[in-house]
Amino acid sequence: MSGSNYKTRQRQAILDYLMEHKDCHVTVGNISEYMEQDNTHVGVTTIYRHLDKLLEQGLIRKYTVDGTTSACFQYSGKSEQCREHFHMKCEKCGRLIHMNCTHLEEICSHIGEEHGFHIDLFRTVFYGICAECYKKNEGRDNDEKEDE
Amino acid sequence: MSGSNYKTRQRQAILDYLMEHKDCHVTVGNISEYMEQDNTHVGVTTIYRHLDKLLEQGLIRKYTVDGTTSACFQYSGKSEQCREHFHMKCEKCGRLIHMNCTHLEEICSHIGEEHGFHIDLFRTVFYGICAECYKKNEGRDNDEKEDE
DNA sequence: TTGCGTGCAAAGGTTTTGCATGGCA
DNA sequence: TGCCATGCAAAACCTTTGCACGCAA
Numbered sequence: 001m002s003g004s005n006y007k008t009r010q011r012q013a014i015l016d017y018l019m020e021h022k023d024c025h026v027t028v029g030n031i032s033e034y035m036e037q038d039n040t041h042v043g044v045t046t047i048y049r050h051l052d053k054l055l056e057q058g059l060i061r062k063y064t065v066d067g068t069t070s071a072c073f074q075y076s077g078k079s080e081q082c083r084e085h086f087h088m089k090c091e092k093c094g095r096l097i098h099m100n101c102t103h104l105e106e107i108c109s110h111i112g113e114e115h116g117f118h119i120d121l122f123r124t125v126f127y128g129i130c131a132e133c134y135k136k137n138e139g140r141d142n143d144e145k146e147d148e
Numbered sequence: 149m150s151g152s153n154y155k156t157r158q159r160q161a162i163l164d165y166l167m168e169h170k171d172c173h174v175t176v177g178n179i180s181e182y183m184e185q186d187n188t189h190v191g192v193t194t195i196y197r198h199l200d201k202l203l204e205q206g207l208i209r210k211y212t213v214d215g216t217t218s219a220c221f222q223y224s225g226k227s228e229q230c231r232e233h234f235h236m237k238c239e240k241c242g243r244l245i246h247m248n249c250t251h252l253e254e255i256c257s258h259i260g261e262e263h264g265f266h267i268d269l270f271r272t273v274f275y276g277i278c279a280e281c282y283k284k285n286e287g288r289d290n291d292e293k294e295d296e
Numbered sequence: 297t298t299g300c301g302t303g304c305a306a307a308g309g310t311t312t313t314g315c316a317t318g319g320c321a
Numbered sequence: 322t323g324c325c326a327t328g329c330a331a332a333a334c335c336t337t338t339g340c341a342c343g344c345a346a
C-alpha cells in the first residue's frame with residue numbers, strides 16, 4: 001500500500017497547507033484555490049490522490065459538514081494517540097478539539113461494557129459549540145431559535 | 149417556510165418508506181429503486197425535495213457513511229426527545245440506536261461545565277460496532293486488520 | 297532508467313434548477 | 322381556480338479514471 005512517497009513539490013505544498021490549517025477543515029476546493037493564488041498550481045486530481053493516501057496513513061481526517069456537499073479534510077497528526085481520545089468539532093468556528101479527559105475515557109468503557117457498543121474513536125466526533133463561540137454568541141441572536 | 153404539506157401520493161410513499169426503514173439509513177437511490185419495484189414511481193427530484201423538507205422539520209437525519217458517496221437518510225421521528233439522548237450508529241448493520249442512559253447524560257453536562265463545549269445532541273453520533281455485530285464478527289475475519 | 301507522480305480531459309455519480317404540467321385544497 | 326407538487330431534461334458539482342508525459346530516486 002502507498003508505501004512510496006516521492007518528495008515532490010505538490011506533495012509538500014498540500015501537506016504544508018493542511019498543517020497550516022490544522023485547526024479547521026478544508027475542502028479540495030480550498031486547497032486548489034489557495035494554490036492558484038499562490039501561483040503554485042496543483043491539479044485537483046493530485047490533491048485527491050494525496051488526500052486519499054494521507055487518509056490511509058491516518059494523518060488526516062475526513063468529514064462531511066452540514067450544508068456542504070464536498071468532503072472536508074483536516075490534519076490530525078500521527079494518529080495513534082487520537083485513537084485514544086474523543087474529538088469535538090465546533091460548528092461555528094470549525095475548530096477540532098482533541099479532548100483529553102479521563103472522565104471521557106470512561107464513556108468508552110461504559111458504553112462498551114453496559115451497552116455492548118464498541119465505539120470507533122477515530123470516526124466519532126462530538127458536534128457542538130466550543131466555549132469561545134458560545135460566549136461570543138450568548139444572548140445575541142435568538143435568530144437561530146431554540147425551538148419552543 | 150415549507151409550511152404547506154399537500155397530501156400527495158408521493159409524499160405519503162416516501163414517508164411510509166422512511167418509517168418502515170427507521171432502523172437503518174437509506175439513500176435516495178434506495179427509495180427510488182424501491183418505488184420502481186413497487187410500481188409506485190416517484191421522481192428523484194421529488195424525493196430530494198421531500199427529504200429536504202423533512203430534514204428542515206427535524207423528522208429525519210442525514211448522514212454520510214464512510215465509503216458511500218451519496219447521502220444517507222434515516223427517520224428519527226418528532227425529534228424533541230432525540231435532542232435529549234445520544235445516538236450510536238453501527239457501521240456494520242447501519243442500525244441507529246437511541247441511547248437512553250442517565251450516565252451518558254451526565255457526560256453531556258460534564259463536557260458543558262468542565263470543558264465549556266456545548267454538544268449538539270441532534271447532530272452528534274457515536275460510530276462503532278453494535279453488540280450483535282460485534283459478537284457475530286468475533287474471531288472471524290482478521291481480514292480487516294486491526295492495524296499493527 | 298525505472299516507476300511513481302502529475303495533470304488534462306473525459307467519465308461517472310449525486311444533487312440542484314428550470315419549466316411545463318398535474319393535482320390538492 | 323390558485324398554488325403547490327411533480328417529473329423530465331439539463332445543468333452544476335464533486336470525485337474518479339485513463340493516459341501520456343514529467344520527474345524523483
